[in-house]
Amino acid sequence: MSQKPRNKLSVRVPRDTLVDDSEDGPLILGILDLSLPCRRFVVEHKVAEVGKVSVTAEFLLRFVKALGSCSEEDAQTFFGYSRREMAYVLAEVEEADYVDRVEGRLTLTANGTGLFQPGSDDPLIFEVERNTARIGLDLLSLAPADSRSPSVFELSLPELPLADPAQISSATDRVPVQFRRHFRELSPRMDSVAAARRSLYSIDAVRAEERFTNVVRVKLVSTGMKPMQVEVDLSDWRSDHELADREAVSRSVVQITERLGCSRREDDVDAYRLLIELAPEYLNEWTRRDGLSVERFYRHAFTARGDVRADRQTTPILGSLFTAENARRLLEVANYGLRRTKHPSPVLFWTVPQAPLWGSTSIMSEAVDQLRDLVMRAGDFCQVEAIALTAGKPEPWIKRGFTGWRESQSLVFPGGFEMLLAPCGFVAASVHAPIGAPSGVPVPLGFASFDPRIVDRAMAMLAGQAPRFGLNEALSQELISPPVSLDPET
Incomplete structure (x- = not known):
């Protein structure tokens, strides 16, 4: 004889959390697009581009460096130069202030010694040239900002707040420091071919031009267990290493999202x-x-x-x-x-x-x-x-x-x-x-x-x-x- 199964009673246990640990995971609460104020600047500067001395001058510089000092006759004999050829080579290195000639002996000057980088036997020179760059920087962190034409809708988006309004008025004064800091990032945009061989020599003048805006995409991420506590995710806008140079922007984003509570x-x-x-x-x-x-x-x-x-x-x-x-x-x-x-x-x-x-x-x-x-x-x-x-x-x-x-x-x-x-x-x-x-x-x-x-x-x-x-x-x-x-x- 089979017994009729009894109905089971269950007691609902109050939950301490909204979801179980096993069910928890990220929760995207929303997406914000915020306007980042930017400005174009004209930066007059000089760059030093790595070049090489002539082959004959290079051999002479190597010879003098190896010996520390030598006579002109020793160098002429070693290379088999005629008197005219020797005079031509000596004129090149002496005019460039790479070699000192004292009583017929040759020694490298400080500039000549500086041509030889540690671990290298090749003498290198730096050719300095004047350049003018027109760059875009955001006005919060003064980091490079892409300039593009925003849509009409994007122009109406809320603007990221400035921690200090004086940031805008003092931006031109702060550009040289930031331009030097971000030169490696900006250089390929100015000359992609020569960028790897160039270094910044000096900054001569900075002039501010028109303002423009960038859009910062902000992802508001929480969890299933604590949906009311959000973290700001800017990965859709910039990579981690780029965000490290834009801390002022990150702080401004956090400031504006605090208004959501x-x-x-x-x-x-x-x-x-x-x-x-x-x-x-x-x-x-x-x-x-x-x-x-x-x-x-x-x-x-x-x-x-x-x-x-x-x-x-x-x-x-x-x-x-x-x-x-x-x-x-x-x-x-x-x-x-x-x-x-x-x-x-x-x-x-x-x-x-x-x-x-x-x-x-x-x-x-x-x-x-x-x-x-x-x-x-x-x-x-x-x-x-x-x-x-x-x-x-x-x-x-x-x-x-x-x-x-x-x-x-x-x-x-x-x-x-x-x-x-x-x-x-x-x-x-x-x-x-x-x-x-x-x-x-x-x-x-x-x-x-x-x-x-x-x-x-x-x-x-x-x-x-x-x-x-x-x-x-x-x-x-x-x-x-x-x-x-x-x-x-x-």
Whole structure:
């Protein structure tokens, strides 16, 4: 007789960390592009280029060096020179101040001795020539900076702060020291052929010219266990050995990223509740009576990292939408959603969260353009608008990254709430708030979906607030779901 198996009871043990040690790993929270102020300088300088003496003079110098001192007759006899030939060779080395002639004896001068480098029997000379270099240096570390024409969007990016404003006014005075320090790096740009044989002899004058900007790509990296603690990764901008010469830039980046930290807002709970309202079926597993179990959903988002598929309409999003991985997921969700819909809309709405430096990366501008292209092809539209919805005046890079924007006079949605909506196509929503600690860098957490139910709820949610953003009738109409056409034969 078999016994009926008893149901097992499990006790949930509280976690000390957000994820287990075995699950931990790097987490890219976001990407920032920051403007680095630079300037072109004209540097008048002299370079010493290694050359060789004539063959006859070289043999004579070697002979005198080997003997320490010799008579003119000994040298003439050794080489078999005629009196005229000997006079010619002696004139060359004496005029160059390589040999002293005293009472018919030859000895090397200090300059002549200096021609022989340690370990070498070949006498070398240095030919000094005047040069003028036009170089670009950043104004924080005065290290070499590439000069290229930035895009209109890049010109609007936030600028790295200067530790001391006097750095700009005193830059010209500091250029000679830095030019000498970085001469080996700059020399190939000025003359790639002769660079290896040249050394800097003197710096005669420096003149400042026009300013320009470089873009510093900053990767914000944390871990699954401590997502609110970030480290700055500049490897996409410069290599390790180059960063060693640009410590002032690194310090400025750290200074600006320290502004990202914040404490939990009172309305963060309401922001997570909006996620549940949008996707109750998807978030059911992580929903409690008092709202979303943020830490449990966070763990799922960190460990799942599943690909978007036709049978997986909703995928978790952890970190900014403007990281390479999340941008890829977003485009995949958009592709599925736009292929499914019969009623694409020629407009994208992006509710911008109250998060410092949100969208300050060219990835945002590129993502907006790519999404517009997808919608344009799906609906055969001539033009697709991308509208940023902001509480208050938008940042300059947001104005440049979108085709238009609408401002509300006060918060419409909770401060940390972000939502991208392509009506009848797809939606992405997340909350920017610290996770695992009362304060720290906000950790965007949410989902992207092409589930028609979630898209319809997002349309209804935004339509209810359209007047507060000042959306006109045409834009508001795009948020109304088209009527479902019924087959008369069904």
